[in-house]
Structures are given as structure tokens and as C-alpha cells.
Amino acid sequence: MRLSRYFLPTLKETPSDAQIVSHRYMLRAGMVRQASAGIYSWLPLGLRVLRRIEQIVREEQDATGAREILMPTIQPADLWRESGRYDDYGKEMLRITDRHDRDMLYGPTNEELITDIVRREIKSYRDLPQNLYHIQWKFRDEVRPRFGVMRGREFLMKDNYSFDLNYEGARHSYNKMFVSYLRTFARMGLKAIPMRAETGPIGGDLSHEFIILADTGESAVYCHKDLLGFDITDQDIDFDADLQPIVDHWTSLYAAADEMHDPDSCPVAKEDLLEARGIEVGHIFYFGTKYSDAMNAKVTGPDGNEVAVEMGSYGIGVSRLVGGIIEASHDDRGIIWPDAVAPFHVGLINLRVSDDACNAACEDMYAKLMAAGIEVLYDERDASAGAKFADMDLIGLPWQVIVGPKGIGAGTVEVKRRATGETENLSPEQAIAKLAG
């Protein structure tokens, strides 16, 4: 992509209403613009990151056997009256009336809709288990939106819902998501720690929040420091196998969010206890037959009797992750994208567009990088070197290739790793080989 033909409105100065670092950088890097409190438009660079994250989530969901659907943003109020939540939800739910004076709402979540779909179509235990997900915009009319996209009113969320015949099946569905979430966040370059969460009226041990650590996290978290060394990426997972050992391993060490932590009864020795700030990026829980009972979602079991299906629901805050990743990965010059979610792999900087040799070298490099399947953002604007360096550091692409008259004379280009600042002078061929590898 040629930068002069892209839409990347970067800001040199920090907009005054952005306080935390991810919000400031998302505005400055031209990723989003605010439409209203907690509601954002996504500009090209931000959208690319959002799509990257979404795709990783999608692939990891598919790998578990979950199936993607797409439910609407606007839902009829009647379904929520069935479950009893229309009155319970309060002002967080955005209520709308259509032209026929029917009560509608902008969905804050989708248990009612999915339960309605499943109860119509799933009649026999033979049709179970089932796990359906979608990635869709939600709206919760937060009293106080803040932190940019991390606590918006409108947000993109992956949510899915599992349906099983019995508790054992539901538990396996839950474990699948538990393991899947570990893999999903690890692929994004994040260290996410599962923590016991409040389970509400159902009780039991089947609710976990997945929290990434960042100094600016919104809540305090406490965990055994050895948890940071756990790794899920070094093993192949068979989602049909018993996943309980993996879950047991990850839950063997203490980890608790603020509201679940009691310093007096904490089993971890002080020197082993990590106190940090965290951002919740995922939440999974089992809720049994809460909705299937209320909404009459039953199947005929092997014994010929009807039973309410066992359900669980699982959420990942896709748009929140964009901010969360920045919180976890930045420096004082800008964003440092993990490779897996970076909007482009390489930023190519032409330091002197008025120089024929420099242009020719850049054009050649640009064409060859693209031919190698590498996503490149090519800064061929007629701007000062300093401005280009500053913008490229700000938008945080993993690699920079800097082409200027100095290097051209020596037959080299400069390859810089954004995260470390390390640079190497390489021939164009060596540079391409390095970036492709």
C-alpha cells in the first residue's frame, strides 16, 4: 500500500480527551475516530487490526468444531420478556421502538436469540452437542464509557453458546473453550491468565475470566508468578480428547481478580504472589438450564424423555483487544504490534523522494516484498525524514525498511525491528530474505 494513496490521518499532538495510552495512540495513529461517547468509527489502519484479531478468533473457534453464524444487532423485546431479562437488564440495554410501535432492542448479548434458534431446530439428543458462535457488534449503554475502545458502549464481540445433553457434556464444551481461549490469546502475542470468576446463581467452578496483564489495566489481579511461565503453544490439541488435565494444569496455581481475592486467605506465599493490573479480554461460563428452562429449549433424550439442554456461553472482546494489545505493547514513541495482529508487516520508508536512485531502489524493494507475499506500507510521501520516522514508529509496524541516499551509495538498506530498535544494514536481497523468513 502506498501511503500517499492510503487514508492514515496521524496526529502529532495528543487529543485532549484521550487519557490512557491505547486511546491516545489509536487516535494519533489514525486507527479510530470518536463518533460519540464510547462509539467509534474504524479507519483503515484500525480496521485492519480489528480484522486480524477477528480472524485469529475465528480460526481458533473453528478448530474446536464451533460453527459460525451471524445474528442481528436489533432484537425483538419479546424474547427477552420470555427469559425475564427485559426487566432485569436495566438502562444498560438500549431500547428502541420501531414504526409499528413494537419494542425492540440493540442486543447487549445473544442468549435469548440463540436459544430461540436452537429450540426451533434441535429436537433430539442426537443433534447435540452443538456450539455456535458469531462475531457481531453489541451495544451496552454504559453509564460511563471510558478508555477508548476498551470500554466503549458499542463493541465487537465474539460470543458463542454451547448446547449439551447433560452436565458432563457441558463441562467438556466448557473445557474446549478454556483451552481454545488460551491458544487464541497466545497467538496474538498476549499472556492471558485464566482466573476464577463469580459464577452467579449457578455456582460451581465453571466460570473464568481471561485477563491480560498491563500496567494500565482496569482491575487489580493476583496470581502465582509461575503462571507467567505456562505455555499452550508448544502442544497440539485434540479437542475431542479429555481436556480436563490441561484445564487442571492451568488452574492448579492461584489466580484471582480483585473481587475474588482475599489477602487473608490467599494460599500463595508473599514472595510468589504477583500483584498486577489486568484487562479482561475473555469470559467463559456455564449456566446450565437457566435459559433453556425459561424458554423451553428441550430435546428428547435417549430414554425418550424430554430434558432441557445444558448451556454455556463464551465471550471475547474483539474490539477491546485492539486497545488491550496496545496497552500491553507500546513505548513512548508509539505502538509496537505483535507480528500476528500487525496491520502491515513492513513499513518501507523512502527518505528522499526527489532522488531518482532512491525512488528506483524503493520501487524495486516494494515490488519484491509484495511479490514475496509480504504486506508493505510504503511511505513515498514528500515529507521530511523526521516526520516519516515518527509516523512509522507511531503506527508500530513490526519491521521498517529505511531507504536513503546514504545506504543507496553503499548498496544497502536499513532494516529496523520496531520492538527493539535494532537495525541492520543489508543488501536489498538480504533484507527481503530476512523479512520473508
Added chain:
RNA sequence: CGGGGUGUAGCUCAGCCUGGUAGAGCACCGGCUUUGGGAGCCGGGGGCCGGAGGUUCGAAUCCUCUCGCCCCGACCA
């Protein structure tokens, strides 16, 4: 929803206390010169000072009401 703050050019802000008809830097447009970490000079465009009402000869400035946005708390993916 309680408490606090803020609204002046695209952005960051000054001017307000002590009323006299709007400014700076950056950005933008034109020209020339520059060119390895947000360049220089010259010229230019852009603002019903969030909105409504009031006081006054006169309001960005004082008063009242209202709306937006931000921060702290309670609440939350």
C-alpha cells in the same frame, strides 16, 4: 447515577478575573529553498468563541438555563 472539570481555527492552547467586536504554535493552500529523527523563509485561506435566553451603548468575557465531552467513584465484555 453521585462528585469534579472542560467546551475559542483541523489539533494543542492563550484571551475571560478587570466587557470595547479574536490570537499563537502546529496542520492546510501557493511560491522558493531544503532533505537520515516531526525543516526554513515569504505570502494566503480558515472561527455566528458548544447552543438558547438575559444584563449592557457594546458580551468569547458577566448572569440563567441547556447540550456535548473528559476525569474520580459505584457498575461492567
